[in-house]
Amino acid sequence: xADLACKLLVIGAGPGGxxxxxxxxxxxxxxxxxxxxxxxxxxxxxGCIPSKALIHASDEFAMxxxxxxxxxxxxxxxxxxxxxxxxxxxxxxxxxxxxxxxxGALLKKAGVRVMAGTARFLDGKTVLVRTAEGDKRVRxxxxxxATGSAPVELETLKFGGDVISSTEALSLQAVPExxxxxxxxxxxxxxxxxxxxxxxxxxxxxxxxxILPLFDEELTRPVQRRLGDLGVDLRLATRVLGREPGxxxxxxxxxxxxxxxxxxxxxxxxxxxxxxxxxxxxLDLTMAGPFIEIDDKCRTSMRGxxxxxxxxxxxxxxxxxxxxxxxxAEIIGGQKRAWDRACIPAVCFTDPEIVTVGLTxxxxxxxxxxxxxxxxxxxxxxxxxxxxxxxxxxxVVTRADNNALLGVQSVGVGxxxxxxxxxxxxxxxxxxxxxxxxxxxxxxxxxxxxEACLAALxxxxxx
Ligand code: FAD
Numbered sequence: 001x002a003d004l005a006c007k008l009l010v011i012g013a014g015p016g017g018x019x020x021x022x023x024x025x026x027x028x029x030x031x032x033x034x035x036x037x038x039x040x041x042x043x044x045x046x047g048c049i050p051s052k053a054l055i056h057a058s059d060e061f062a063m064x065x066x067x068x069x070x071x072x073x074x075x076x077x078x079x080x081x082x083x084x085x086x087x088x089x090x091x092x093x094x095x096x097x098x099x100x101x102x103x104g105a106l107l108k109k110a111g112v113r114v115m116a117g118t119a120r121f122l123d124g125k126t127v128l129v130r131t132a133e134g135d136k137r138v139r140x141x142x143x144x145x146a147t148g149s150a151p152v153e154l155e156t157l158k159f160g161g162d163v164i165s166s167t168e169a170l171s172l173q174a175v176p177e178x179x180x181x182x183x184x185x186x187x188x189x190x191x192x193x194x195x196x197x198x199x200x201x202x203x204x205x206x207x208x209x210x211i212l213p214l215f216d217e218e219l220t221r222p223v224q225r226r227l228g229d230l231g232v233d234l235r236l237a238t239r240v241l242g243r244e245p246g247x248x249x250x251x252x253x254x255x256x257x258x259x260x261x262x263x264x265x266x267x268x269x270x271x272x273x274x275x276x277x278x279x280x281x282x283l284d285l286t287m288a289g290p291f292i293e294i295d296d297k298c299r300t301s302m303r304g305x306x307x308x309x310x311x312x313x314x315x316x317x318x319x320x321x322x323x324x325x326x327x328x329a330e331i332i333g334g335q336k337r338a339w340d341r342a343c344i345p346a347v348c349f350t351d352p353e354i355v356t357v358g359l360t361x362x363x364x365x366x367x368x369x370x371x372x373x374x375x376x377x378x379x380x381x382x383x384x385x386x387x388x389x390x391x392x393x394x395x396v397v398t399r400a401d402n403n404a405l406l407g408v409q410s411v412g413v414g415x416x417x418x419x420x421x422x423x424x425x426x427x428x429x430x431x432x433x434x435x436x437x438x439x440x441x442x443x444x445x446x447x448x449x450x451e452a453c454l455a456a457l458x459x460x461x462x463x
Pocket of ligand 1 (some may be wrong): 011013014015017034036038039040041042043044048051117118120146147149166187277278309310316319321349
């Protein structure tokens with residue numbers, strides 16, 4: 001006997017799950033959403049938003065230090081700044097609270113019932129939810145699995161004590177004197193850079209030869225330069241052997257071993273889908289490696305069971321989860337929908353930021369496409385000069401035969417906001433000529449997109 005019945009049960013109230021539930025509610029579907037933690041998931045509570053808040057605070061602090069040192073050409077001078085990280089974290093928590101409170105209100109407005117508890121499948125239509133008031137059985141016509149992901153732990157460096165994941169790093173109450181970051185992916189570098197700006201002495205250990213191994217070196221070079229300027233000690237092609245008193249032991253490619261002294265060790269070596277504790281054995285769903293396999297409608301191998309977000313694979317990004325969540329709600333609501341997006345933008349909020357949308361030149365070539373790549377540097381962009389950061393560029397990748405935009409990449413300060421123009425152009429099937437024929441406000445960084453397209457057509461104006 002079920003304690004509760006509904007048309008749709010969403011497991012997990014992260015960006016995938018809560019968007020799915022809100023859209024389902026808007027469509028009039030009787031919807032229940034369950035989460036064992038606060039609504040908002042990883043993204044709002046311990047991911048995207050908290051990290052961007054700390055990055056912003058660290059940027060402000062770093063700027064104040066430049067002013068205090070009399071090192072700014074702007075003629076601004078202030079006294080020596082101090083950081084009260086507990087206060088910064090409290091401010092960040094306030095933003096998280098506002099956003100998660102907003103999500104709660106939106107769910108309510110959409111008529112969605114919210115349950116606090118841990119869900120586990122009993123069969124494809126029945127889920128047991130362990131709540132503070134006892135176990136409840138929910139019977140649902142459709143179930144959306146949106147259980148997200150969790151940080152990967154290293155066998156040699158288990159979480160606990162001073163070995164922390166991004167979750168703990170985003171709530172530290174004081175700046176550690178020495179921070180070791182294991183893994184130079186975007187999460188490690190975003191947080192590591194923030195702490196370097198807060199004044200920690202940061203060492204980054206990466207097993208691969210490059211930082212941000214998923215991005216090409218042309219894009220990562222300005223980030224690596226800036227890490228150097230900030231005094232971050234980069235140990236590439238180096239692996240961690242294990243914990244040692246006062247730090248961690250590492251081994252370089254040539255076999256040389258040493259101890260990296262650290263007060264905190266932040267391990268950011270990836271994230272794993274949260275599939276273990278939800279009773280997937282009862283369903284015997286087809287998997288794609290550690291992820292749940294889905295089709296272009298986010299259907300799993302079991303009828304009426306859908307999966308969205310990080311639990312379904314890369315790219316593990318909030319906006320992908322949200323787009324899938326919206327689509328699935330509409331499919332369950334009877335609409336004809338399928339995944340037909342041309343691109344999913346990805347942003348590293350490093351310093352400077354990196355944006356990639358669509359195909360890189362290498363990815364296009366790997367697909368056997370004949371492409372051209374053209375770029376425009378920010379050092380020739382007036383706006384970049386006026387904000388004192390002209391390292392970086394916009395690069396466009398176009399089809400050689402008809403100039404259709406297949407990809408846009410950029411590295412530079414504030415380029416995350418350009419991702420909208422890049423994605424829209426690709427989604428609308430724009431050609432370099434369309435971007436070239438658009439008027440871009442002056443002076444803005446977006447003019448570099450215009451110029452990169454003009455360069456692709458062979459006639460850039462400002463270089
Ligand atoms: P999640 O957000 O992980 O939510 C899953 C929810 O399911 C959780 O609330 C969890 O409590 C709940 N749950 C799990 N199992 C159960 C169960 N059995 N019963 C009940 N509830 C359960 N992405 C970006 O796009 N941009 C960024 O800038 C960005 N920055 C990030 C920074 C950090 C430090 C981290 C860690 C991640 C970042 N991400 C970013 C990734 C982003 O957070 C995830 O891609 C996104 O949250 C995935 O959404 P989701 O809905 O799939 O899952």
